[in-house]
Amino acid sequence: MIGSMLVWGLAPLGNDLISALIAGWGLITGEPGVAYPGVVHLFALSTALLFGFHLVLTLARAAWRTTRQRAKHRQLLRLLSNPSETRPNTLVLDHDMPVAYCVPGIAQSVTVLSRGLLTKLSPEEQAAVIAHESSHLDQRHDLLILAFTAWNEALPWLPTSRLSLDAVRQLIEMLADDKALEQVRRQTLLKAIVTVAAAAAPEAPGSAAAGSSNAQQVGMPGGEVSSRRLQRLLTPEEPLAKPQRGLVLACTVLLMVCPTVLLIAPRLLAW
Amino acid sequence: MASLGDLERSVMDLLWDSAEPLTANDLRDDLAALGTDAKELAVTTVLTVLARLEKKGLVIRERTTRPHRYTASSTREDHTVGLLNDALGTAQDREAVLARFIGGISADEAASLRAILDTVKSA
Numbered sequence: 599m600i601g602s603m604l605v606w607g608l609a610p611l612g613n614d615l616i617s618a619l620i621a622g623w624g625l626i627t628g629e630p631g632v633a634y635p636g637v638v639h640l641f642a643l644s645t646a647l648l649f650g651f652h653l654v655l656t657l658a659r660a661a662w663r664t665t666r667q668r669a670k671h672r673q674l675l676r677l678l679s680n681p682s683e684t685r686p687n688t689l690v691l692d693h694d695m696p697v698a699y700c701v702p703g704i705a706q707s708v709t710v711l712s713r714g715l716l717t718k719l720s721p722e723e724q725a726a727v728i729a730h731e732s733s734h735l736d737q738r739h740d741l742l743i744l745a746f747t748a749w750n751e752a753l754p755w756l757p758t759s760r761l762s763l764d765a766v767r768q769l770i771e772m773l774a775d776d777k778a779l780e781q782v783r784r785q786t787l788l789k790a791i792v793t794v795a796a797a798a799a800p801e802a803p804g805s806a807a808a809g810s811s812n813a814q815q816v817g818m819p820g821g822e823v824s825s826r827r828l829q830r831l832l833t834p835e836e837p838l839a840k841p842q843r844g845l846v847l848a849c850t851v852l853l854m855v856c857p858t859v860l861l862i863a864p865r866l867l868a869w
Numbered sequence: 870m871a872s873l874g875d876l877e878r879s880v881m882d883l884l885w886d887s888a889e890p891l892t893a894n895d896l897r898d899d900l901a902a903l904g905t906d907a908k909e910l911a912v913t914t915v916l917t918v919l920a921r922l923e924k925k926g927l928v929i930r931e932r933t934t935r936p937h938r939y940t941a942s943s944t945r946e947d948h949t950v951g952l953l954n955d956a957l958g959t960a961q962d963r964e965a966v967l968a969r970f971i972g973g974i975s976a977d978e979a980a981s982l983r984a985i986l987d988t989v990k991s992a
Binding site for chain 2: 676
């Protein structure tokens, strides 16, 4: 969106992106001999720049706020949790509700497990949960979420920003599940998910009474896990064949490269 | 000599476990009773730790008495619940802070998943 406004705004200034950018710079510095592009094109240019700055600023603000909240969370963790006896970089929080999460950090990330999780899950199921968490940490999924949350915040009225955030959120869960499946059985991961989820969804029939009271205390929101994620685990689909995967990858790359190349091609050919 | 972070934790533990407000002197004595390395602990060090904890909002200072007496601002359990709320909450600004194992799951989803797993197990 920003790119199209930028390109359209620059259109009268040159036949390709590079010369138009050079002319645009000349326009800003007041160089003589640059043709005035007209109010409409100038407006488009300004809007594009404004949105660009808006996005970058929102991202920076979100990053700062996130870092501060994480620091505060870590501080409290230090007072309230105990290091796990068996696992490195893992803290145990004294609470009955089965919960697992991680606090990503630049220097050191930690995984936090609740005592409830350790008592309610078998060792294999715990391993599944930890494999899932550590792949979130290893692949720095928090940065992806940070970027997409910030953009959704910057442009809340734009449906694509919300849709992309939802998609990314689901995809990283699937990625982490896949990574966990390299170490544990599908059945084990599913059982771990359902145990953690059942304690968190108090109105689910058959969920333990203790779990439900805790869930209410903690104020667990419901209906968030994508059914796609669960369906995918229940009925695994064959991964795409190699040529198909290659095709998808090629299309993705072309989609990004083509417009850019076309915009600068005249200049490249002229050289 | 224990680090300030460790001392903060010990002080908080004492305040959480204590039924009534404590003075810095009480805390120093308790800390000395706890560990051998805390023997030479100065009251000023305890006061420094308490000031840091007060700034963080974890400790409340009663200024009406002399010497000042200190209490924990809320219970250990409340803080734990607060942490879990951080981890589980869906507030948008929390989203990026932590990554959790499972978000929520709707009651229906949990029930159907459980049913499916049960049939698989019995089969």
